Amino acid sequence: MKRRTAREKALQALFQIDIADTEIQDALNFVIEDQGHDEYLDFLVKGTMENVNKIDEIIASNLENWTIARLSNIDRNILRIATFEMLKSTEVPVNVVIDEGIEIAKAFGDDQSSKFVNAVLSKIKEHLHL
Template sequence: MNRRTAREKAFQALFQINNGDIEADLAIQHVVDEPVHDAFLNQLVHGVTDNQQQLDEWIAGHLVNWSFNRLPKVEKTALRMAAYEMKFNEDVPSQVAINEAVELAKTFGEEESGKFVNGVLSKMMK
């Protein structure tokens, strides 16, 4: 599985985790077509869930006129994934993490989701 597909599957798994009481491994199983072990997919899902409080605090510190709890779920999920990659994954340049998060927000969110995610993550990169 390429990294773009792994990010999309990780996004879907994290969205399930955030919307219900489901374990990370079960959420991953729900979003892949067949039993597959993708290290990058697992790293993203478990990395975000294991570091969620720290990521949420970092994101919240860069929001303007928004409280973290009011963020739509799509944007929150995309921001968490990108923040995790920016902070903990040295193999991925921050700009790549931002671009991928913007694309996920555009795909799964509202019309302005990509712009919002880009704005927050750009502030976080500085």
């Protein structure tokens, strides 16, 4: 599975976990359907969920006049995945992570999501000195 596809599937899994309180493995099984196991998808979903409190703190400290709870589920989970990937992936450059987050926001979010995701991820990159 391509990394873009893994990120999109990770978003779908995290959306299920966030909205329906689905177990991680059940959400992963649902989104992969018959495509089989994917290591990068597992890395993104499990790693994001294992670090969600730290990730949410980082996101919250880079929001202006917003709280994590007020974010749309899509935007919140795109930011979570990208923040996790910026922190933990040694294979993907930070600028690529940001670009991927923006493109996924264009595909899955509303008409303002990509600009919002870009602004927040750029601030996170700056504050984390990545």
